[in-house]
Amino acid sequence: MAAKKKTWNKVNIVTEIGKCRYCGSSMVNTDSFVVFLSTDKNGDREKAHYACMVKDDYKQIINKNKGEIQHGK
Numbered sequence: 001m002a003a004k005k006k007t008w009n010k011v012n013i014v015t016e017i018g019k020c021r022y023c024g025s026s027m028v029n030t031d032s033f034v035v036f037l038s039t040d041k042n043g044d045r046e047k048a049h050y051a052c053m054v055k056d057d058y059k060q061i062i063n064k065n066k067g068e069i070q071h072g073k
């Protein structure tokens with residue numbers, strides 16, 4: 001089966017969307033990013049690179065598991 005090709009307008013408008021919560025560099029809408037429910041001091045939603053968030057998630061999981069290891073059934 002041939003996959004249908006979507007024909008988007010080939011206009012790539014790169015807009016700066018804000019700074020990454022983790023690494024602090026500014027992101028553009030073409031980056032892979034996530035938006036948090038929390039807001040910063042300007043009332044804007046906090047955003048982060050997807051990659052940075054994944055890295056931070058892993059860190060938290062590792063820290064959590066340092067002291068105690070939970071045994072699931």
Ligand SMILES: [Zn+2]
Binds near residue numbers: 020021023024048052
């Ligand atoms: Zn980042």
